[in-house]
Amino acid sequence: MTAQDVTTALPPPGDFSTVEALVRTLSGQASIGIFLSDPEGRTLYLNERLRRIAGLPVVPTPGECWRNALAPEDHDPICSEWSGATNAERSFSREFRFRRPDGSLRWVMAEAFPLRSGGGPSGGYVGIVRDITPRQLALDALHASEERYRTLAQQSPHAILVHADSAILFINEAGARLFGLATAHPIEGRPLWDFFPKEFLHDLPLAEAAPSPSVERQLVRPDGTVIDVELTAAPVMFDGHPAVQILGTDITERKVIAGQLHRAKKMATVATLAGGIAHEFNNCLTAIMGFSDLALPSLVPDSRVHGHIQQVVLASKRARDLVTQMLMVGRQADGAKQPLSLDILLKETLRVLKMKLPESISLREWIPGATNPVLADPSQIHELCLNL
Template identity: 35%
Template sequence: MIFRSNEVKKAYRQIEHRYRSLVENSFFGLFIVDIPSGRLLFSNNRLYEIFGYTEEEGVDLSIWDLIHPNEHEAIEKTLHTWPDDYENAPTKSGIFTGLKKEGSIIRIEINASIVAYDGELSVQGIINDVTQSAVFDEKLRQAQKMEAIGTLASGISHDFNNILSAIIGYSELANYQLRNNKSCFDSISEIMKAGYRAKELVAQIMAFSRKSEHELKPLHLKPVIKEVLKLLKASLPSTIEIRENLKIEACAVMADPTQIHQIMMNLCTNAAHAMAEEGGILEVLLYDIYFDENLTVAHPEMIPGKYTVLSVSDTGQGMTPGIVERIFEPYFTTKEKGVGTGMGLAVVHGIVKSYGGAINVQSEPGSGTTFKIYFPAVKKEPVPDLLAHEQDIPFGSEKILFVDDEAALTRLWKNILENLGYNVSMMTDSTEAFRLFYSDPDYFDLVISDMTMPGLTGAKLVKSMRKIRPDIPVIICTGYSENINEEKASSMGVNAFILKPLVTQELACKIRNVLDEHSSRKKVRNVRYRYLPSA
């Protein structure tokens, strides 16, 4: 009998050991909670690991220590709405916000049911840390949003570029007409500059949606920075003072001017947001620095050499070290919902890294923030910025057929091109344009056509015209089309390809180049025919 009792005890110990091992080595946190106090009556080590506690610290914990205060009301309501008939009570589950020992938050999934524990009603359940899964789901949703933005950008870019064409074109026309009125001329010039930047920004959005590379060129940063600061001075409240110290001798860097504009706007608007309540000082510095091997220890990704430094600082509320660590994460934002997307600094970081540069942040709560961006300096001479340097616009006297289904644009460009000396026939119907061309194929010296039009598209119109007159020079314009680019246009035999919005300088140069090249080829052909031996 004693022997049998020992065997039973041994069997129970084995079962207890087996279940204890199962509980303690579980991937999930297991718990039993007292109702209504929320005190933990039982928990395994995994539960303490999830929330960052030791086993000793976990002795006096309650469920309220592990759940974010915003979720307490929901948990308490769940505890008090369980029926007393625990044997038939359903299991409840949900996703909640957990609170770790050091104060950080995590996403947890709780599955729980009501049980009798030591004769009292209690709640037992499991907790699973689903933070990584939640982050993945969020990134997936954001990736889907970005894909949708790319699709949307492709869809609206044609119409948006047509709108920009009207803004830029009529501004250029007004500037020409008011060139003797300095105050009007200066004001309209600012509208034109904003239109040019908008044009480049649309091109960037399209490049982003197609994941294409930006063309970098040697660039002095000072003119672009001055342009941004001029825009900001007109829009920031008077409580924010802008100070600038931009060294004239700062080296050139390999960059895209619109991306530098984007960097400045992001950093400065963030600084302004940090000083929105109490005002302060926004300071922008530009200078050169030489990084030797000692300095590159702090920035191992940088090689020794000369760098141009852009510094943007504010006297705002500053940031905690925890926030500073995350500011370059995509979609991370400390702004209230609807104010920020969390993409601004991530984009800045991506641009700077693509240039082979580095970005440094210094910030303390209550002491403001300073961003320093290090751009590798280059010895090449900067390419003149079309926005900052006016060039001579070529004139002409040839006959041009201009075809676009947007009536406002055809009227605009007829007016501009006639001011440049050309004889322009405008058509808003591509089929009617073909009939006009067919009636006298040799009358026109050049055809300029939009690509996307009802009836005959630009490609079909060119093909039909070339069957009648193979040598007719053609320029194709488009706001955006996946079916046409410069390479495809060239394969179609098109002489030049221009992306809208059209700019007078660019279009006038293209027209002159195409006409002069056609004229040269024609002279060469005539010379060859003149000296052909007679039969």
């Protein structure tokens, strides 16, 4: 390896004419814009790249040439800041826009530094200008996308919450309602744990490429009400930074309905079991009623045993009606309606009721006479009378 001392080849300190020549030579092929100005900020030189960025003519007017290309909205504030920097002999750094002759806008990042000899006054400025239009367009597209996201999220009926580093970045109105948060006070920017217990949002599964599995959690709102919430989390970019989006759905009513459905299924099972028992019991009643009917003709009509057997027959008929009701519960039979005389049915009901009551209670009947027939299920009317 060989080395050569090139110190003598560099321009001596304070030789700004040589510096200008060096800058002109190096900047001719540079991929960024470069300019030189005098101590008052008037342009002495700009390279071809800056001329193309700003859309200046081939032979630009010296002095304020690059400032003449500023977008009208940026002209006054940028010129004011540039004058302030040159007057104070300090560096200048700013983003702004050039409006080119064809009407297009180019975003640039400009930086300028004073040229000094030792600790003396500024002998002018050297500046660089980078075209940041692609980056700015990407940022504008990102901001527009985020604005659309905010608009859609605010209109969503589902709760949407975005957070990063344990701080709330965004929550829509549906989320504030679901979680019981008062919107009268600022929510965004505050810590998550001001509103939620740590175990509520802790360790939610995140899926990079596909929706993450949902998790059911129970939340106690600030007003004390308890709700069941289904949460789904996913990574998102928000304001240009990674964040976590949480989608929340109130499933309290759904769980109540699911519980009711579960109980209904259990009742259906019980009804099926009751139907099976009713069929077996009906077989027993058939034997009781059959043998009672066979025994009655062989007994003295007014004897005590004859009356007992008649009560067995009546009780068996009532039991048969109860079996019919059990089959109706099990959806295995429909109640049959038939013409009934309520006075006769009421007398039979009172006779059964007297047998069930203790001796200390007496019943007195007062039935005016025959009533008009009605169309009804005898077992249901009998049960109704007993309940009364």
